Amino acid sequence: MPETVAPVADIASRGYAHPEVLVSTQWVADHLADPDVRIVESDEDVLLYETGHIPGAVKIDWVVDLNDPLVRDYLGRERFQRLLRAKGISDGTTIVFYGDKNNWWATYAFWVFRLFGLKNLRVLDGGRLRWAEEGRDLVTAVPRHPEGKITVRDRDDAKTRAFREHVLEHVKSGKRLVDVRSPEEYRGERMHMPEYPNEGALRGGHIPGARSIPWGRAITQETHTFRPASELRTIYQEENGLRPQDDVIVYCRIGERSSHTWFALTYLLGFEHVRNYDGSWTEWGNLVQAPVEKP
Amino acid sequence: MDRETRIAWLVDHNQRPRHRGTLADADARVPGGNPGCGDVITMYLKAKEGENRVAAVSFEGVGCTLSQAAASILAERTNRLTPTFEEVLAFSYEEMVDLVGRDIASSRPQCATLALGTLKGAVKTVEMNRKLRLAGHTDEQIAELRGAIAAQAEGTGLVIGEGAERAALA
Numbered sequence: 001m002p003e004t005v006a007p008v009a010d011i012a013s014r015g016y017a018h019p020e021v022l023v024s025t026q027w028v029a030d031h032l033a034d035p036d037v038r039i040v041e042s043d044e045d046v047l048l049y050e051t052g053h054i055p056g057a058v059k060i061d062w063v064v065d066l067n068d069p070l071v072r073d074y075l076g077r078e079r080f081q082r083l084l085r086a087k088g089i090s091d092g093t094t095i096v097f098y099g100d101k102n103n104w105w106a107t108y109a110f111w112v113f114r115l116f117g118l119k120n121l122r123v124l125d126g127g128r129l130r131w132a133e134e135g136r137d138l139v140t141a142v143p144r145h146p147e148g149k150i151t152v153r154d155r156d157d158a159k160t161r162a163f164r165e166h167v168l169e170h171v172k173s174g175k176r177l178v179d180v181r182s183p184e185e186y187r188g189e190r191m192h193m194p195e196y197p198n199e200g201a202l203r204g205g206h207i208p209g210a211r212s213i214p215w216g217r218a219i220t221q222e223t224h225t226f227r228p229a230s231e232l233r234t235i236y237q238e239e240n241g242l243r244p245q246d247d248v249i250v251y252c253r254i255g256e257r258s259s260h261t262w263f264a265l266t267y268l269l270g271f272e273h274v275r276n277y278d279g280s281w282t283e284w285g286n287l288v289q290a291p292v293e294k295p
Numbered sequence: 296m297d298r299e300t301r302i303a304w305l306v307d308h309n310q311r312p313r314h315r316g317t318l319a320d321a322d323a324r325v326p327g328g329n330p331g332c333g334d335v336i337t338m339y340l341k342a343k344e345g346e347n348r349v350a351a352v353s354f355e356g357v358g359c360t361l362s363q364a365a366a367s368i369l370a371e372r373t374n375r376l377t378p379t380f381e382e383v384l385a386f387s388y389e390e391m392v393d394l395v396g397r398d399i400a401s402s403r404p405q406c407a408t409l410a411l412g413t414l415k416g417a418v419k420t421v422e423m424n425r426k427l428r429l430a431g432h433t434d435e436q437i438a439e440l441r442g443a444i445a446a447q448a449e450g451t452g453l454v455i456g457e458g459a460e461r462a463a464l465a
Contacts, residue, residue, distance in 0.1 A: 044332055044359065045332075045359035045360050045361070046359070046360070046361050046399060046402055046403045046406070047302065047305055047306060047309070047359070047360035047361055047364070047399070048359070048360055050302050050306055050360075051306055051309070051310070051360060061402065063402035063403070064402050
């Protein structure tokens with residue numbers, strides 16, 4: 001029997017602006033059979049779900065399921081609605097995201113779902129790793145949920161998604177930009193594999209004026225759960241001067257790590273104007289005449 | 296092979312990898328990393344004496360299910376076919392994606408092709424070492440040359456060869 005760790009159950013006492021968006025492993029365990037709760041696994045590792053997942057969980061893959069297959073964009077309303085109905089999601093369903101990589105893709109999926117205005121969204125604090133470390137069940141049986149009846153509205157990118165022209169305006173006006181990549185990427189010392197151009201960038205460095213706050217700083221390493229609000233405030237506000245009323249754009253390489261920081265700023269600290277630039281460095285680092293700062 | 300069977304095959308290769316481990320008296324040990332996903336593969340290659348042909352390969356690695364399964368599948372294929380260096384270098388990334396299954400691998404091409412990129416790097420290393428020896432360099436000199444080349448490559452984003460593990464896991 002592998003050694004397991006005790007559940008973390010202190011979300012309500014961590015001082016978050018919107019504590020309801022985070023659920024504990026125990027909450028998920030208590031709702032495995034709840035027909036009004038749909039658990040969604042979203043991973044970097046394309047086959048991790050198939051090796052075992054939370055009982056009843058469905059899989060949503062960020063590439064195959066959430067992206068338009070042709071244009072670099074997300075899917076439209078009709079396809080998104082079809083996807084959700086196929087996963088057994090209805091209007092009243094509470095959706096709980098979890099995944100690998102400290103919930104990168106869980107928060108990414110959460111962010112994409114928010115573009116369509118969905119509200120009953122949660123993230124499993126600590127993600128897949130926490131669930132596994134607590135010795136909880138992972139099963140390979142793929143669930144068959146009845147077709148859902150959700151009605152989805154058109155996608156609205158305005159409030160939480162930033163495009164390159166918005167980023168350029170931020171640079172010119174000196175507004176807040178946060179680069180959540182590793183310090184090596186921020187300094188332009190490391191780009192990506194030249195043999196794989198789909199995620200490569202021709203230039204290294206960062207967007208002028210961006211603060212370097214790697215995404216992982218929001219996580220308590222020992223438990224993989226989010227840090228308490230007081231520690232998050234120290235990192236984002238005291239150390240880096242962000243204020244809850246600021247107009248903030250976050251970015252990384254393709255928008256997955258920055259969706260994690262978007263989530264922390266928006267829901268845990270209560271920032272009201274945070275947008276995720278999903279074009280991120282794979283767009284900016286290839287954009288002709290885009291200003292770059294290095295180091 | 297249908298999708299379900301293919302997934303089971305990939306998961307099996309991940310959980311029971313073939314040819315995993317070091318290779319005694321390998322002619323090349325080459326690491327490769329995928330910074331996007333944190334995958335690392337180190338490929339060991341033993342060449343046939345006096346021939347431009349692979350005798351055996353093995354690998355070590357950490358990373359996502361697909362990257363490790365692809366390495367196992369590629370190692371199994373390479374040990375079965377013992378291809379020439381030319382054949383390894385001609386085996387394309389597209390063919391690798393087809394080998395592990397385009398329906399799954401096309402969404403994660405870096406993970407699916409990392410092992411192949413690293414194997415190609417190992418073949419090129421053996422070829423280069425042989426040329427350097429023919430030119431009269433000793434093994435010690437070759438090691439020094441490789442160190443110098445690796446130092447020059449720092450900062451370029453290259454992740455096949457020296458420093459790949461550090462790059463991928465940073």
